[in-house]
Amino acid sequence: MKKYLYLVITAMLFAACKKNNTTDIEPVNLNISVAYNLQTSTYKLPLTSVKVKITNLDTKNMQEFTVSDKGTVIVPKLSPGAYDIDASATILAADYTTITGIATTKDVTYNASVKGKQITVGFSDVINLSLVSGTVNDWVIKQIYYAGSDTKNGAIQRDQFIEFYNNSDKVLYADSLYFVETTGLITKSSATSYNLQTNGQLDWSKSVNMPANIDANNDYIYARAFLMIPGTGKQYPVQPGKSIVVAQTAVNHKSPFTGTDGKVVSVLDPSLTVDLSTADFEAYYASFLSNPFASDIDNPSVPNLEVISYFGRDMVFDNPGRYSYALIKVDGTQKPKEWPQYYYPTKAAPTSTATKYYQIPNKWVIDAVEIQPNEISDRIPKKYNANLDAGFAFVPLGSYTSQSVIRKTDKSVNGRIILKDTNNSTEDFDYFTIATPRGFK
Incomplete structure (x- = not known):
C-alpha cells in the first residue's frame, strides 16, 4: 500500500512539475506601436499604409501585419525567441504631394526596424517603431x-x-x-x-x-x-x-x-x-x-x-x-x-x-x-x-x-x-x- 501511495504521489509531483514547466514556452502577445517621425505636425500620413513584418531568426517564419489607424499592432501568441521586426510604408508621389503640400515626383518610403530583439517569457514591453523617410533614388x-x-x-x-x-x-x-x-x-x-x-x-x-x-x-x-x-x-x-x-x-x-x-x-x-x-x-x-x-x-x-x-x-x-x-x-x-x-x-x-x-x-x-x-x-x-x-x-x-x-x-x-x-x-x-x-x- 505504501509503495502504491508513493507511486501515486510521485506521479502527481511529476505532472505538477511538467505543468509548471510549460510556462517556459508560453507564448506572449507582443504589442507594437508605430509612428511617423515627421518634422512638422501640420499633416498626418496614413498609418494603415504601414506593414509590420515579424521574422523568427531561428525558424525563419515570417508574419505580416497591417497597422491600425491608431498606430498599433498586436502580435498574438508569439513564441519566445529572437526576432527581426521591420515596419515600412511607401507613399505614392501624388498622394504625398496632396497630403503634405510638398511637391515631389518620387514615391516616399518610410522605414523602421528592430533587429535581433529577444522576446522572453512574460515579455510585456511595447516595441516602439519610429518611421523615418527616404526617397526612391535614381x-x-x-x-x-x-x-x-x-x-x-x-x-x-x-x-x-x-x-x-x-x-x-x-x-x-x-x-x-x-x-x-x-x-x-x-x-x-x-x-x-x-x-x-x-x-x-x-x-x-x-x-x-x-x-x-x-x-x-x-x-x-x-x-x-x-x-x-x-x-x-x-x-x-x-x-x-x-x-x-x-x-x-x-x-x-x-x-x-x-x-x-x-x-x-x-x-x-x-x-x-x-x-x-x-x-x-x-x-x-x-x-x-x-x-x-x-x-x-x-x-x-x-x-x-x-x-x-x-x-x-x-x-x-x-x-x-x-x-x-x-x-x-x-x-x-x-x-x-x-x-x-x-x-x-x-x-x-x-x-x-x-x-x-x-x-x-x-x-x-x-x-x-x-x-x-x-x-x-x-x-x-x-x-x-x-x-x-x-x-x-x-x-x-x-x-x-x-x-x-x-x-x-x-x-x-x-x-x-x-x-x-x-x-x-x-x-x-x-x-x-x-x-x-x-x-x-
Whole structure:
C-alpha cells in the first residue's frame, strides 16, 4: 500500500512539475506601436499604409501585419525567441504631394526596424517603431559580390565586384560618383576596446578632436575605403535601366591570365567565378603600393577608379560581410577629398600610426546597403540608421561561396526594369547562387 501511495504521489509531483514547466514556452502577445517621425505636425500620413513584418531568426517564419489607424499592432501568441521586426510604408508621389503640400515626383518610403530583439517569457514591453523617410533614388546599388569564390577551386577574392544601376527614366552620368566601404565595430570580441553607443556600435562622438556641435553618430558614416569614378562630367553616360560594373580586377577570371610576377593565375573550376573583362571600371592599387597582389593587373581598356582612401593591397571586400556600402553624389559646393578624417573611438589614446577614416555626411548618401554575416551569432550592431537602410542583406552560405546579394526587380515599364528600393535591404535584396554581373533577380 505504501509503495502504491508513493507511486501515486510521485506521479502527481511529476505532472505538477511538467505543468509548471510549460510556462517556459508560453507564448506572449507582443504589442507594437508605430509612428511617423515627421518634422512638422501640420499633416498626418496614413498609418494603415504601414506593414509590420515579424521574422523568427531561428525558424525563419515570417508574419505580416497591417497597422491600425491608431498606430498599433498586436502580435498574438508569439513564441519566445529572437526576432527581426521591420515596419515600412511607401507613399505614392501624388498622394504625398496632396497630403503634405510638398511637391515631389518620387514615391516616399518610410522605414523602421528592430533587429535581433529577444522576446522572453512574460515579455510585456511595447516595441516602439519610429518611421523615418527616404526617397526612391535614381542611382542604386544593384549587386555586391563580396563573398568571393572557393579558395581552392575558385578565384578566392580577386573576382569581387560591385554594380550600380540607373533606376530612373533618364540618362545619368557616372562621372564623379563616389562609393565607400563603411566601417564601424566589426567584431564583438573587440568591443571592450572602444567607446560604444547604447546600440553597441562605435560612439564616434568620442573620437579624438571630434567637434562637439555635430551628431557624429547619426548624421555621418565613416569610410574604410573611399573611391570615385573619374570623368569630365558627362564622359560616362548610363542609359535608363542599365548598370555599371566596378571590378577589383577587370579580367576574365574563368580563364588563365599572367600576373605581374610572370606567373599564370588560373582556377580549377571556372564555373565558380566570373568574367569581369567587360567591367566598366576597375580598382588598380599597384601604382601606389610597395607590395601589390601579383593578380592586380591593369586592364588598359578599362578605366581605373580614383582612390581617395583604401584598405589593404587591393579593393578587397570583407568576405564574411562585416562592412557596408554606400553611394555618394555631391554638388559643386563640396570637396570630398577635404572632408575630415577621424580615428576609431578607442578607449586608449590612438597611436601615432593609427588610421583615420573619412567622415561622410549622410546628406550626400544617395543609396546605402547594410551587409551582415550570414550566421546570426556573428552579426554586429547596424552601422546605418533607418533613413539610410532599415535592414540588411547577406548571402546565405557566407564566405568564398560565389554568392552575391542582388536587388530584386520591382516592375517593368516599357521594357525598362525598375529595381525595388524601399531603403530596407531586408526587403529589397535577394541573392545569386553564382554572382552574375548585369543579371536580374
